[in-house]
Amino acid sequence: MARSSHYVAEQLELAHSDAASLVMERGAAAAGLSWPPAPFAPRDAGSLRERLAANPFLMAPMASVTDCAYRMMMRAGGAALAYTEMVSVTGIHYGSDKTWSLVQPNVGEPDLAVQLFGADPEHFREAASQLGEHVGERLALVDVNMACPVPKVTRGGAGSALLDDPVLAARIVRTLREELDVPVTVKIRIGRVPDHIVGADFARAMEAAGASAIAVHGRVASQMYRGQSSADAISRVVDAVSVPVIASGDALNAARAAKLLKDTGAVACFVARGSYGDPWVFRNARRILGGEDALEVTPEMRLAAFRLHVRLLGATGAHIARARSLAGWYLRGVPEAAAWRERAMHCVTLDDYLTLADELEATL
Structure with missing residues (x-):
């Protein structure tokens, strides 16, 4: 099915303009950020384990969050690599314009990781064969989501539902390995329910299928994001496989991210909500x-970071409504934060958000 449309053309034009890079160049220093970011170490720089260990803190994939503006901000903050939102291989199969817009990197991004989800190996094969067209040489790796606990994902056999079908999960990994010349990794949970922990065994099966690394969230799927993530359970996966393990779960600030890395013995660590x-x-x-x-x-x-991120939304063609979440996050800790966040909920345009930031700054 053809994927050409005015929508995709507009997204590609924005992605290939230098508007976002100019925004970053002009605003990063005031926010204490660095631009341009260092690229993820090239493949000739060593094994994937060595490349991950060189800078072990990665920006995790997050649905409806990790658009290219978000990825650029986190790379400017020192993330070694940033991931796309979850990308549906079924959406790619049916030629969804919106699905492909999630994959398209901005010209300012040195590289990125693409996370795919689905349950049909042939859909994964189709997606892999087309990724070069959309990402090209900037594709650092492809990750398969086998962790998402959301029912609308698991009902179709994808996400954490694959933990119950290691044979199918292995077929997906092998299919991607046949099509791609970049590392194929998987993101898993330690199990679906507390009385059936499968993390170590499942990780061994994925390694045998050819996975280059395993990212492990230390909760079972039925927990969603409640309770605590288990560093011990992640450690058991680290001990079970020879490929590098990326720890995930409750890295809610810099200190906890560093502690998670130390406590698990993992090679790298995902930071999600903590970012x-x-x-x-x-x-x-x-x-x-x-x-x-x-x-x-x-x-x-x-x-300064709030202004920068909001301007990036405009420069990358993202919907300005995303700035409401940004206001809630960036304005924590400023004087009278609750009142300013409430005001932000009534902003409609880019200028509204920038004016709010100017008025807040005048009170500091």
């Missing part, structure tokens, strides 16, 4: 891991 309004979390986690103090993030830096 909300905190692009500095990646650089600070590395500092803490190295025995240094985290850098202070001032209210002025928070405001």
Whole structure:
């Protein structure tokens, strides 16, 4: 099915303009961020384990969050690699314009990881064969989501439902390995329910199928995001496989991200919710891991980062409504934060958000 449309053409035009890079170049320093970011280490720089260990803090894939504006902010904050939102291989199979828009990198992104989800190996094969057209040489790796606990994903046999079908999961990994010349990784949970923990056995099966790394969230799917993530359960997966393991779960700030890495023995660590309004979390986690103090993030830096991120939404063609979530995240910790966040809920345009930021700054 043809994927050409005015929508896709507009997205591609925005992605290939230099507007977002200019926004970053002009605003990153005031927010205490760095631009351009260092690319993920190239394949000739060593094994995937060595490349992950060189900068072990990664920006996790998050549905409806990790668009290219978000990825650029987190890379500017020191994330070694940033992931797309979950991309449906079934959507790709049916030629969904919206699905392909999730994959398209902005010209300012040095590279990215694409996370795919689905349950049909042939849909994965189709997706893999077309990724080069949309990402090209900037494709760092492809990850398969075998962790998502949301019913609308698991009802179709995808996400964490694959934990109950390691044979199918292995077929998906082998199919991608046949089509791609970049690492194929998987993201899993330790099980679907508390009385049936399968993390270590499932990870061994994925390694045998050819997975280059395993990302492990230390909760069972039935927990959703409640309760605590188990570092011990992640450690058991680390001990079970020889491929690198990426720890995931409850890395809610820089100190906890560094601790998760130490406690699990994993090679790298995903930061997901801990990056909300905190692009500095990646650089600070590395500092803490190295025995240094985290850098202070001032209210002025928070405001500068908020402005920068909102401008990026405009430069990348993202819907400005996403700025409401950004306001809730970035304005934490500023004086009278609750009142300012409430005001942000009534903003409609890019200028509304920038005016709010100017007015807030005048009170500091």
